[in-house]
Amino acid sequence: METWLKLKFSNFNIRQIAESGQCFRIYEEDGIWRVPAFGRLLKIREMNDDEYDFECTPEEFNKIWKKYFDLELDYGEIVERLNNSNDAYLKKAANFGKGIRILRQDPLETIISFIISQRNNIPRIRNTITKICGGKDAPFPELSELEKYDLDFWRKMGLGYRAEYVYEIIKSISEKLLDLETPKDLKYLDALTYLKQFKGIGDKVANCILLYGYHFTQAFPRDVWINRIIDRQYNGIFYNDHLDDIAGIAQQYMFFYERYGVEKKQQRVKIVLTKI
DNA sequence: CTGCAGGCCCTTA
DNA sequence: TAAGGGCCTGCA
Numbered sequence: 246m247e248t249w250l251k252l253k254f255s256n257f258n259i260r261q262i263a264e265s266g267q268c269f270r271i272y273e274e275d276g277i278w279r280v281p282a283f284g285r286l287l288k289i290r291e292m293n294d295d296e297y298d299f300e301c302t303p304e305e306f307n308k309i310w311k312k313y314f315d316l317e318l319d320y321g322e323i324v325e326r327l328n329n330s331n332d333a334y335l336k337k338a339a340n341f342g343k344g345i346r347i348l349r350q351d352p353l354e355t356i357i358s359f360i361i362s363q364r365n366n367i368p369r370i371r372n373t374i375t376k377i378c379g380g381k382d383a384p385f386p387e388l389s390e391l392e393k394y395d396l397d398f399w400r401k402m403g404l405g406y407r408a409e410y411v412y413e414i415i416k417s418i419s420e421k422l423l424d425l426e427t428p429k430d431l432k433y434l435d436a437l438t439y440l441k442q443f444k445g446i447g448d449k450v451a452n453c454i455l456l457y458g459y460h461f462t463q464a465f466p467r468d469v470w471i472n473r474i475i476d477r478q479y480n481g482i483f484y485n486d487h488l489d490d491i492a493g494i495a496q497q498y499m500f501f502y503e504r505y506g507v508e509k510k511q512q513r514v515k516i517v518l519t520k521i
Numbered sequence: 522c523t524g525c526a527g528g529c530c531c532t533t534a
Numbered sequence: 535t536a537a538g539g540g541c542c543t544g545c546a
Binding site: 266359360362363364365366367369370406407410444445446447448449450453466468469470471500 | 525526527528529530
């Protein structure tokens with residue numbers, strides 16, 4: 246009873262989206278992409294350029310996935326805007342990652358996931374989150390589940406020192422001390438301040454939460470990758486103010502280009518040498 | 522065995 | 535406001 250909905254997009258590349266570091270659960274198996282989100286498991290088959298089959302009904306697509314993949318926003322225009330800027334690096338990055346979209350993820354899942362991500366590596370983050378969900382395709386637990394877990398549970402999930410952060414923040418959410426709806430009503434900077442009140446959410450994690458969980462596209466998370474780009478390409482100084490509401494999207498292009506673009510060569514050499 | 526990975530907190534000055 | 539040490543854990 247598989248129903249594949251044939252779709253054609255512009256500026257949509259599921260691999261780029263999956264590898265752009267904004268989510269930890271999308272994966273590919275036997276040529277099929279699996280997207281566990283909002284309690285469902287979407288399967289996606291890549292056909293030709295920009296052509297994809299989604300295993301869902303048109304109703305489900307319109308109701309859930311159109312929004313999740315941010316398909317209402319014209320990313321072609323954003324790439325174009327960056328192409329018209331004076332920033333040579335950003336131009337290259339945007340053209341390289343032009344299939345990326347900023348997912349509109351569930352705030353709760355985003356908060357927990359990005360607390361876990363701090364001082365951590367991607368394979369381990371993915372494994373940890375899979376373990377918390379109880380399987381690669383299993384939905385991320387609801388708050389009603391999460392609040393049952395004690396500190397020891399989070400330690401056993403392998404969170405290390407992040408266990409207390411997660412445990413305390415879930416408690417704060419349960420007690421409505423941290424209201425998941427509040428950031429939606431605030432301006433970007435106020436939402437940032439709001440989230441940073443909570444132990445375990447610093448500047449980088451708060452920006453990730455705002456960008457991926459609340460779609461504040463002006464949020465510009467600075468992680469080690471972005472800082473490395475700023476050091477090498479911008480002499481250590483990069484203001485994102487002029488990018489305004491596309492700063493977060495630009496950041497995504499930069500991150501993806503740094504990880505998978507041509508600049509990667511130097512690092513590859515290093516890895517090879519280490520192995521010899 | 523050390524070093525380190527998509528930071529944060531806390532303490533100092 | 536900035537700088538520096540410590541931190542869980544798994545893996546090279």
